Structures are given as C-alpha cells and as structure tokens.
Amino acid sequence: MSPTRYVIVGGSAAGMAAAQSIRELDAHGDILILSAEADAPYYRPLIPYIVTQKKTAEEIALMGQGPYTARDIHVRLNSPAISVDTGARVVNVLGGDAVPYDKLLIATGARPYIPPEIKGVDTPGVYAPRTLADARSLAARAGMARHAVMAGGGLLNLKTSFALLERGVAVTLVVASPEVLSQVMEPDGAALIRAALEKVGLRILTGRNVVEVLAGPNGVSGVRLDTGEELPCEILCIGKGVRPNVEFLEGSGIVVERGVVADEYTACSVPDVYTAGDVAITFDPITGKRIMTALWTNAVEMGRCAGRNMAGHPTVYSGTFGVLNATQVADVPFVSMGIVHTSGTPYEVHVHATANTYRKVVFSEDGKRLIGATLVGDISCAGFYRHLIRERTPVNGLKAEIIGQRLHYGHFIRW
Amino acid sequence: MKEIFVRLDRCMGCHSCEIACAVEHSKSKTLFGAIFEHPVPKRRVYVEWVKPDHKLPVLCRHCEDAPCMHACISGAIRRTAEGVVITDEDKCIGCWTCVMVCPYGVIGRHLETHRSYRCDRCPDRDEPACVSACPTKALVYQTVDEFSANVRHAAASEMVAGERG
Numbered sequence: 001m002s003p004t005r006y007v008i009v010g011g012s013a014a015g016m017a018a019a020q021s022i023r024e025l026d027a028h029g030d031i032l033i034l035s036a037e038a039d040a041p042y043y044r045p046l047i048p049y050i051v052t053q054k055k056t057a058e059e060i061a062l063m064g065q066g067p068y069t070a071r072d073i074h075v076r077l078n079s080p081a082i083s084v085d086t087g088a089r090v091v092n093v094l095g096g097d098a099v100p101y102d103k104l105l106i107a108t109g110a111r112p113y114i115p116p117e118i119k120g121v122d123t124p125g126v127y128a129p130r131t132l133a134d135a136r137s138l139a140a141r142a143g144m145a146r147h148a149v150m151a152g153g154g155l156l157n158l159k160t161s162f163a164l165l166e167r168g169v170a171v172t173l174v175v176a177s178p179e180v181l182s183q184v185m186e187p188d189g190a191a192l193i194r195a196a197l198e199k200v201g202l203r204i205l206t207g208r209n210v211v212e213v214l215a216g217p218n219g220v221s222g223v224r225l226d227t228g229e230e231l232p233c234e235i236l237c238i239g240k241g242v243r244p245n246v247e248f249l250e251g252s253g254i255v256v257e258r259g260v261v262a263d264e265y266t267a268c269s270v271p272d273v274y275t276a277g278d279v280a281i282t283f284d285p286i287t288g289k290r291i292m293t294a295l296w297t298n299a300v301e302m303g304r305c306a307g308r309n310m311a312g313h314p315t316v317y318s319g320t321f322g323v324l325n326a327t328q329v330a331d332v333p334f335v336s337m338g339i340v341h342t343s344g345t346p347y348e349v350h351v352h353a354t355a356n357t358y359r360k361v362v363f364s365e366d367g368k369r370l371i372g373a374t375l376v377g378d379i380s381c382a383g384f385y386r387h388l389i390r391e392r393t394p395v396n397g398l399k400a401e402i403i404g405q406r407l408h409y410g411h412f413i414r415w
Numbered sequence: 416m417k418e419i420f421v422r423l424d425r426c427m428g429c430h431s432c433e434i435a436c437a438v439e440h441s442k443s444k445t446l447f448g449a450i451f452e453h454p455v456p457k458r459r460v461y462v463e464w465v466k467p468d469h470k471l472p473v474l475c476r477h478c479e480d481a482p483c484m485h486a487c488i489s490g491a492i493r494r495t496a497e498g499v500v501i502t503d504e505d506k507c508i509g510c511w512t513c514v515m516v517c518p519y520g521v522i523g524r525h526l527e528t529h530r531s532y533r534c535d536r537c538p539d540r541d542e543p544a545c546v547s548a549c550p551t552k553a554l555v556y557q558t559v560d561e562f563s564a565n566v567r568h569a570a571a572s573e574m575v576a577g578e579r580g
Binding site: 017043045046049060062065066067068069296297300301304324326327328333335337379380381382383384386387407408409410411413415 | 423461463464465469470471473484485486487488489490491492493494506508509510511512514515516517518519520521522524529
C-alpha cells in the first residue's frame with residue numbers, strides 16, 4: 001500500500017499540531033504543509049517580541065520546539081492555495097501546480113478585519129499585525145515613531161501596545177466600548193486591568209472610534225476620531241477582530257458558513273477533507289452554539305484532533321469555549337473563560353472584589369453547574385474552573401470552594 | 416522509567432515534602448541558606464487537606480497527554496527523553512495559559528521572575544527530594560511495574576492474613 005498523502009493548507013497552530021499528531025500515528029504517510037507565508041512556522045503569539053526586538057525570528061520558530069518534534073514534515077512556503085478541486089482531489093497552489101491529496105486539512109486561519117469605516121488604511125504606518133512579516137515592519141517603523149494609536153481594546157492590541165511602549169513609543173488606545181477587553185470580560189472586572197494599563201503609561205480613550213487616517217510625507221501623521229478629535233501619530237494599529245480565510249474554497253463543494261463547517265470529528269461536508277483552527281466553525285460545549293474562535297490554544301487542540309481523524313483514529317472534538325483567555329497585563333494576571341458576560345442573563349453569579357482582585361464565577365440557572373469564570377489579580381485554581389466548566393461536572397458539595405476560589409486536587413478524589 | 420506515586424492512605428500532612436522541594440530548588444540547597452534567599456525558593460509539591468480529615472501531596476503528574484505542553488503559546492514546555500514534562504524558563508513568557516489548562520493545579524507562577532514552574536523530578540538527584548523527605552513513604556519513586564507489584568504483594572498479604580483469621 002502506498003503511503004497516504006496528507007496535505008495541510010496553512011502552517012500555523014492548527015496545521016502544525018495536526019501534522020505532529022498525524023506523524024505520531026502514521027510513520028510512513030507523506031505530510032505536506034502549504035503555507036502562504038514566507039517564514040517557516042513560528043509561534044504567532046510571540047510576534048510582539050519581534051516588535052520589542054527581544055527575540056529573533058529563529059527564537060520564535062516552531063519546529064523542534066515544545067511538542068513539535070516529529071520528523072519528515074514538509075513545509076512549502078510562499079504557497080497559498082487558490083482553489084480546491086474535491087472531485088480530482090487536488091489543491092491548486094498560486095503559481096500553477098496542483099497538489100494531490102488523499103486527506104486534506106483546511107487550516108488557513110484568519111486575517112485581521114479592517115473596518116471599512118476607517119478611511120486611508122493603505123497609508124504606510126497602518127498595521128493590523130498578524131504575521132512575522134508584519135511584526136518586522138512594525139519593529140522598523142517603531143524606531144522612527146513617537147506616537148502610536150491603537151484602534152480596539154482587545155488582547156492583541158494590548159500586547160502590541162506594551163511592545164511599542166517598550167520601544168519608547170507613546171501609545172494611545174482608542175476603544176469603542178466603555179471599557180477595555182470587552183470581548184473577554186465585563187467592565188467591572190476590566191477596571192483593574194485598565195488601572196494597571198494606565199499605571200504603565202498607556203493612555204486610554206473609551207467610547208470613541210478611529211474614522212480616518214491622516215497622511216503626511218512619511219505615511220501616517222495622525223488619526224481623526226468620530227468625535228472630531230485629531231491625534232498625531234506615526235503608527236496606527238487596528239485590532240478589531242479577524243475574519244476566516246475561506247475565499248479559496250469557493251466552488252469546492254466544501255460547505256462554508258462564514259467559516260468552514262466541521263462535524264464533531266472535525267470533518268467537512270466533503271469526504272476526506274477536515275478543518276481546524278481559526279478558519280473552522282466549531283461549537284461551545286456550554287451553550288451548544290456554533291462559534292469561531294481565534295486562539296492559539298484552541299487551534300492546537302482542534303488541529304490535534306483533526307490529525308488523529310485524518311490518520312484513521314476517529315476522535316470526537318469536544319468543542320471549545322468562546323472565551324478562554326489567560327495572560328498578564330502589566331502586573332495584573334487574569335483568566336477569563338466560558339460565560340463571562342452575564343448582564344441580563346438568568347445565570348447565578350457570584351462576584352468578589354477587593355482593591356487588587358476581582359473574581360466572578362457563573363453557574364447555570366439551576367445553580368448546579370459552573371459555566372464561566374473571570375479571575376483578575378489572583379488566578380489560582382484556574383485549571384480546576386476550566387475542568388469543571390468543560391466536563392459539565394455537577395458542583396454538588398464543592399460549591400462553597402468554587403465560589404471562594406479554594407479548590408485543589410484533593411476535592412476531586414473519591415476518598 | 417520511574418514516577419512519583421502518592422499513597423493516599425499514608426500522608427500525615429507534615430509538609431516535609433514541601434520544605435525538601437523548596438530547599439532542593441534553592442541556590443544553597445540547605446534549609447538555612449534557602450530561607451534567606453531572594454526570591455524565596457518555591458515548592459513544587461502541595462500538601463492539601465480535604466474534610467473531614469484527609470491529606471495528600473499533589474504534584475505534576477507529567478501527563479502522557481500533557482495539556483500544558485500543547486496549550487503553551489511559546490514552545491516553552493516539552494517532554495524530555497526520560498518522560499519528564501519540563502518548562503524552559505528562558506522560553507516562558509509568563510502568559511499563564513499552562514496554569515489555566517492544568518487539571519491538577521500544580522503549575523506555579525513565579526511572580527518575581529514572571530515565569531511558571533513545576534516539579535522537574537529533581538534531575539540532579541537519584542530520588543526526588545520530596546520522596547526522600549517523606550517520613551511515612553506516602554511518596555514513592557518507582558516504575559509502574561514496581562509499584563503495582565508492591566500493591567499486589569500488599570493485597571496478597573492481606574488475603575493470606577484474612578484466610579488465617
């Protein structure tokens with residue numbers, strides 16, 4: 001029997017995790033990754049360190065690091081897929097050649113969303129940093145910039161803000177919502193984070209939008225807000241979410257509904273085609289709703305599952321929380337997962353706040369299951385919260401420990 | 416390959432393992448040296464208490480399918496040839512994703528260095544410090560085969576004792 005030809009479109013988290021997982025189960029298959037990027041696979045979440053110049057491209061490379069130790073995984077760079085012929089079982093690559101497959105993974109990820117309301121986004125100095133190439137360019141621009149404006153108060157923009165602050169650039173964050181991080185927590189929890197951001201020198205303007213880029217001889221010279229205010233700057237970073245890269249699937253017969261539709265085995269609507277990562281539609285195990293996420297950790301998990309299925313080991317994907325974030329903002333760590341937006345919902349909510357910490361735990365309406373948690377300042381027990389939410393474990397006698405953030409592994413043992 | 420096994424019926428809650436662990440992970444490797452060090456050396460084993468009165472030491476299980484290793488966004492967590500899951504401090508960026516996904520709650524956050532840390536099974540020792548320090552042998556360092564052979568032997572002894580009345 002000739003070796004199976006596995007073709008993976010996309011060389012980031014989902015694609016590389018799938019490749020690793022395939023190789024662990026199939027020692028002889030041909031694994032080919034088609035990457036649109038010019039750089040070999042890297043840890044995308046580390047690109048802010050390229051902006052700060054604290055790490056080099058080699059230092060954030062993925063292959064050979066962490067779990068990615070498998071051999072004989074071939075990555076073709078500069079090779080964006082332009083279409084898929086599921087009848088002939090080939091992927092057409094820009095430049096002309098058709099790559100045949102036995103098993104195909106769609107893991108093309110997503111690209112930044114650029115709101116059409118912002119005028120002048122083609123001006124040099126406007127970024128929506130996503131790739132290593134973007135980060136290199138931003139790092140160079142940071143050397144000549146005094147001010148940067150960040151449109152959007154999400155995590156990505158916060159991380160880029162810190163990188164630019166480190167480079168000595170003054171940063172103003174312009175947020176449409178009443179508070180930063182509105183996608184991952186409610187304003188009462190975000191207040192502590194905002195205070196930490198302001199303490200390190202970030203200027204934050206809420207309830208406002210960037211509407212126009214002002215251009216000078218060296219590219220961006222400022223931005224205009226919807227309030228009419230003008231902010232001088234040499235850099236604008238847009239962090240307004242992402243959109244899945246699905247255009248090349250038109251005419252392939254693979255069902256796309258914004259993202260690529262996957263069944264519980266990560267399989268698409270056409271035989272032998274699978275999907276994973278930011279491009280895929282999956283479901284939230286808490287609400288059962290279909291969602292798309294753009295998180296490294298989720299992409300890896302789904303990619304590993306897809307790899308197993310492609311290698312002939314049927315494995316159910318357990319879905320993922322729409323919100324699953326951990327990080328540290330200045331000196332404030334936070335974790336946010338599951339159901340975090342509760343205003344106007346019937347859920348049972350317990351909030352405990354001190355001067356330096358904020359904790360919100362969310363139970364189902366009947367109070368029997370944990371469905372969400374936001375921990376700011378003190379993130380101990382986070383792993384247990386995730387486990388309880390994900391496994392839909394009845395909380396029974398543990399409720400007081402959950403509310404009080406006093407869980408430990410001993411509580412999960414049957415004595 | 417040896418692992419650290421916990422015998423639930425033996426822990427008395429004396430916390431000796433925690434102290435031995437912190438000392439082993441100090442610069443001086445002595446108790447008196449360790450308590451004056453900055454940052455304070457961290458323990459990687461945690462003695463927990465469950466009502467009515469159970470105690471147990473909890474530490475990294477070096478999971479076969481380690482969630483932390485796959486979740487890590489910076490490639491800092493890998494498995495050594497000996498099967499030990501380790502965190503590379505130089506690569507860790509302190510994002511705490513591993514903390515968020517660990518179902519045992521045994522990944523610590525080193526606030527002074529902004530890195531995560533966990534049991535490394537004491538690579539410089541023949542037997543991990545916590546195991547050596549445990550006065551009741553609630554912690555044992557054995558291969559799976561050795562451990563299950565001991566469990567069988569104990570069960571057989573009890574059966575024989577029961578037979579005799």
